Amino acid sequence: MKIVCIGGGPAGLYFALLMKQQNPAHDITVVERNRPYDTFGWGVVFSDQTMEHMRQWDPVTADEIERSFAHWDDIELHIKGRVIRSGGHGFVGIGRKKLLNILQARCEQLGVKLVFETDAESDADYADADLVIASDGINSKIRTRHAAVFKPDIVTRPNRFIWLGTKRLYDAFTFLFEKTEHGWFQAHIYKFDETTSTFIVECPEHVWKAHGLDQANADDSVAFCEKLFAENLRGEKLMTNARHLRGSAWLNFQRITCQQWSLFNGRSHVVLMGDAVHTAHFAIGSGTKLALEDAIELTKQFRDHGNHTEVDADEIADVLKNYQAERRIDVLRLQNAAWNAMEWFENCGERYCDQLEPEQFMYSMLTRSQRISHENLRLRDKAWLEGYERWIAARAGLDEPADKHAVPPMFTPYTVRGLTLKNRVIVSPMAQYSAVDGIPGDYHLVHLGSRALGGAGLVFAEMTCPTPDARITPSCPGLWNDTQRDAWKRIVDFVHQHSDAKIAIQLGHAGPKGSTNEPWVGTGADRPMADGNWPLVAASDQPYEPGVTDVPRAMSRADMERIRDDFVDATERANQAGFDWLELHCAHGYLLSAFISPLTNRRTDDYGGSLTNRLRWPLEVFSAMREAWPQDKPMSVRISAHDWVEGGITPDDAVEIAKAFKAAGADLIDCSSGQVSPDQKPVYGRMYQTPFADRVRNEAGIATIAVGAISEADHVNSIIAAGRADLCAVARPHLANPAWTLQEAAKIGYTALDWPVQYRSGKTQMETLIQRERAALTAAAPAAKPRGDGT
Numbered sequence: 126m127k128i129v130c131i132g133g134g135p136a137g138l139y140f141a142l143l144m145k146q147q148n149p150a151h152d153i154t155v156v157e158r159n160r161p162y163d164t165f166g167w168g169v170v171f172s173d174q175t176m177e178h179m180r181q182w183d184p185v186t187a188d189e190i191e192r193s194f195a196h197w198d199d200i201e202l203h204i205k206g207r208v209i210r211s212g213g214h215g216f217v218g219i220g221r222k223k224l225l226n227i228l229q230a231r232c233e234q235l236g237v238k239l240v241f242e243t244d245a246e247s248d249a250d251y252a253d254a255d256l257v258i259a260s261d262g263i264n265s266k267i268r269t270r271h272a273a274v275f276k277p278d279i280v281t282r283p284n285r286f287i288w289l290g291t292k293r294l295y296d297a298f299t300f301l302f303e304k305t306e307h308g309w310f311q312a313h314i315y316k317f318d319e320t321t322s323t324f325i326v327e328c329p330e331h332v333w334k335a336h337g338l339d340q341a342n343a344d345d346s347v348a349f350c351e352k353l354f355a356e357n358l359r360g361e362k363l364m365t366n367a368r369h370l371r372g373s374a375w376l377n378f379q380r381i382t383c384q385q386w387s388l389f390n391g392r393s394h395v396v397l398m399g400d401a402v403h404t405a406h407f408a409i410g411s412g413t414k415l416a417l418e419d420a421i422e423l424t425k426q427f428r429d430h431g432n433h434t435e436v437d438a439d440e441i442a443d444v445l446k447n448y449q450a451e452r453r454i455d456v457l458r459l460q461n462a463a464w465n466a467m468e469w470f471e472n473c474g475e476r477y478c479d480q481l482e483p484e485q486f487m488y489s490m491l492t493r494s495q496r497i498s499h500e501n502l503r504l505r506d507k508a509w510l511e512g513y514e515r516w517i518a519a520r521a522g523l524d525e526p527a528d529k530h531a532v533p534p535m536f537t538p539y540t541v542r543g544l545t546l547k548n549r550v551i552v553s554p555m556a557q558y559s560a561v562d563g564i565p566g567d568y569h570l571v572h573l574g575s576r577a578l579g580g581a582g583l584v585f586a587e588m589t590c591p592t593p594d595a596r597i598t599p600s601c602p603g604l605w606n607d608t609q610r611d612a613w614k615r616i617v618d619f620v621h622q623h624s625d626a627k628i629a630i631q632l633g634h635a636g637p638k639g640s641t642n643e644p645w646v647g648t649g650a651d652r653p654m655a656d657g658n659w660p661l662v663a664a665s666d667q668p669y670e671p672g673v674t675d676v677p678r679a680m681s682r683a684d685m686e687r688i689r690d691d692f693v694d695a696t697e698r699a700n701q702a703g704f705d706w707l708e709l710h711c712a713h714g715y716l717l718s719a720f721i722s723p724l725t726n727r728r729t730d731d732y733g734g735s736l737t738n739r740l741r742w743p744l745e746v747f748s749a750m751r752e753a754w755p756q757d758k759p760m761s762v763r764i765s766a767h768d769w770v771e772g773g774i775t776p777d778d779a780v781e782i783a784k785a786f787k788a789a790g791a792d793l794i795d796c797s798s799g800q801v802s803p804d805q806k807p808v809y810g811r812m813y814q815t816p817f818a819d820r821v822r823n824e825a826g827i828a829t830i831a832v833g834a835i836s837e838a839d840h841v842n843s844i845i846a847a848g849r850a851d852l853c854a855v856a857r858p859h860l861a862n863p864a865w866t867l868q869e870a871a872k873i874g875y876t877a878l879d880w881p882v883q884y885r886s887g888k889t890q891m892e893t894l895i896q897r898e899r900a901a902l903t904a905a906a907p908a909a910k911p912r913g914d915g916t
């Protein structure tokens with residue numbers, strides 16, 4: 126087979142040498158526009174794991190690379206005059222030039238032809254090749270030429286960065302954060318050989334412009350960075366080798382994905398590889414790893430197809446199809462993690478640098494990709510993590526425990542106004558549709574009572590309605606009369622007498638989503654009842670689902686006053702029933718949410734149009750309730766922080782909504798999302814709504830509740846420890862297991878938890894069984910130490 130690799134970076138060179146090694150009869154050429162020693166960049170890092178993979182495929186190259194490695198374990202943070210260091214992260218670094226030279230030498234040794242100083246214009250120039258590898262990097266000409274087939278999606282990110290080097294040697298992966306009069310800069314630094322470290326400086330576009338760096342040439346830029354980080358550089362210079370770049374040498378990262386990775390150009394098969402087909406931001410340091418692993422996978426596919434010398438066109442097409450199928454998921458997973466990490470660095474100046482104390486900032490930074498969890502950090506550096514757990518516990522008002530065992534963040538108390546929750550877990554409000562005439566009965570007593578005994582700090586009763594026509598279904602509970610109040614009081618009293626959990630109520634009005642069946646009746650949730658319907662009200666006369674749900678009446682000012690007063694009456698009854706906490710439901714397309722979202726509020730008066738107008742009535746309701754609710758009891762507001770529909774509420778709006786409720790006296794924002802429009806396209810995943818809680822907390826400066834696919838103690842611990850939220854609401858897992866919190870504590874080996882006295886003999890048994898199960902699993906497959914998340 127005749128193979129031409131256009132581009133002699135890690136992807137092209139490594140593929141060439143692996144294929145030549147696999148079958149020396151192949152005729153392989155690498156065409157590179159640069160000279161052999163003329164390359165951009167300084168060092169690259171990758172993980173121990175990538176090295177192991179390379180060793181399986183070519184031990185000679187792996188040995189060579191290993192001899193040139195800088196290896197280190199620690200990450201060190203410098204911010205606001207503090208230095209914090211944690212270990213166990215396991216990186217390897219190597220100079221990019223050194224890496225390429227090793228790959229070039231190995232290519233020559235195996236008989237690959239290397240052609241330098243040749244700028245390949247097109248794959249068509251190599252018409253006699255059976256296979257053209259487009260390994261021509263991020264600005265791939267070949268990809269651009271065939272853009273209609275490859276369908277690249279290129280997203281240019283807002284931050285600016287410059288890739289520099291220095292002779293100051295660092296013994297840890299080092300992150301510097303420096304504040305200037307215009308904003309924050311960060312440097313990502315790692316040593317890659319005995320004399321040099323990579324020094325990448327990054328900042329938001331507006332900060333870069335405010336410093337005039339858009340007008341600066343490369344020398345001015347280097348001088349600027351040297352001055353900014355002078356103290357840390359200790360007199361060493363910064364250097365650029367970006368001769369190939371023009372202008373100021375500052376770049377924007379481009380995230381690239383392609384729908385199609387290969388094609389047939391009429392003469393040759395052409396396939397994209399490495400940065401040409403996908404990029405991963407340097408915040409996770411995996412671009413080279415991806416390029417090398419592409420090369421390995423394609424080589425493997427040829428091997429699995431028989432490793433023939435002559436491969437016919439259909440066979441090549443098959444191999445290329447398999448290559449894309451095999452690589453796509455891994456690449457996507459890594460790109461997602463890289464995206465999270467990149468966004469963290471893009472936003473850290475606005476969101477975290479000033480807000481978080483250095484200890485918490487470090488934790489947030491280490492978990493930025495959301496691939497590294499709390500327990501994963503424990504495996505990396507137990508001592509550091511336990512020190513941090515003690516720090517969090519002290520912040521939550523806990524004394525140093527006598528046995529010196531740290532309290533996991535999930536089990537630290539939380540105080541707001543006059544109320545202290547014993548831990549950070551909430552049983553999220555969940556409609557049960559089991560009330561009769563709005564009266565909660567024995568079902569609710571058992572349901573909420575058992576969850577109160579199950580370990581959560583706060584148990585939420587479901588959405589409860591201030592009037593009969595505010596209900597979602599005829600079986601929703603209410604608080605419009607004293608019978609209902611007294612029925613609730615029975616439940617509240619049980620919780621207070623038999624558990625140390627607190628109990629909350631959520632008040633809400635269904636608005637345009639009212640008068641529907643219980644989900645298990647007829648055609649299901651959000652479908653109108655067959656008969657007995659009541660008239661609906663909403664911000665506008667727009668049905669939730671046109672043609673399916675009833676058309677509501679647009680509310681008049683008199684309606685607003687009446688419903689506001691109904692909410693106040695229900696608030697007073699909630700207090701009389703003894704609830705500890707009150708939440709106003711402004712999410713999920715119900716009445717107050719329908720005022721806030723531009724998708725459902727089409728009014729042209731003072732209550733429609735701008736966000737300020739759309740918030741006017743919900744804030745009026747909230748303020749009236751706050752007035753009626755005792756000052757020492759907390760109030761939260763649940764919002765849909767993202768409508769997941771073009772033109773709807775976005776997380777940017779959520780920050781503004783949170784600020785408005787904060788100004789009106791809200792203590793926490795409960796950050797849910799969606800259910801405002803049947804056209805929504807949510808992106809689900811574990812902890813998928815937590816980024817909204819994080820953003821609201823750290824940008825609007827108000828405590829938050831995270832909710833949505835939080836299903837393990839590890840999730841809760843990471844969220845609380847990183848300062849992404851103050852509390853975590855867990856819904857569906859509590860349907861399956863009322864004692865979710867008790868069980869999760871046992872799973873992470875936290876035994877210092879009080880169980881209800883009646884249940885105590887179950888505690889030791891559960892802990893023992895879980896420990897045994899774990900021991901058996903570990904014996905069967907010892908846990909590998911996770912290493913090398915890259916920068």
Ligand SMILES: Cc1cc2nc3c(=O)[nH]c(=O)nc-3n(C[C@H](O)[C@H](O)[C@H](O)COP(=O)(O)OP(=O)(O)OC[C@H]3O[C@@H](n4cnc5c(N)ncnc54)[C@H](O)[C@@H]3O)c2cc1C
Binds near residue numbers: 131263288325398405
């Ligand atoms: C600031 C920064 C820091 C990074 N840090 C890391 C890190 O720590 N770890 C990591 O793994 N990755 C890192 N990367 C990414 C890494 O450099 C790339 O992902 C990796 O080099 C991709 O390899 P490649 O072979 O696909 O492309 P490249 O390395 O870009 O190679 C493409 C080659 O093709 C050549 N070429 C292009 N067009 C033509 C043409 N028309 N004719 C002939 N030759 C051509 C180029 O000269 C180049 O040599 C970083 C990137 C940046 C920008």
Ligand SMILES: Cc1cc2nc3c(=O)[nH]c(=O)nc-3n(C[C@H](O)[C@H](O)[C@H](O)COP(=O)(O)O)c2cc1C
Binds near residue numbers: 557855
């Ligand atoms: C059966 C059920 C009923 C729900 N009822 C309510 C409710 O009354 N009020 C509310 O704000 N959210 C309600 N939700 C949403 C949950 O509180 C929670 O936000 C959502 O289920 C995501 O959390 P999870 O992934 O832990 O389940 C309900 C969810 C379920 C599964």
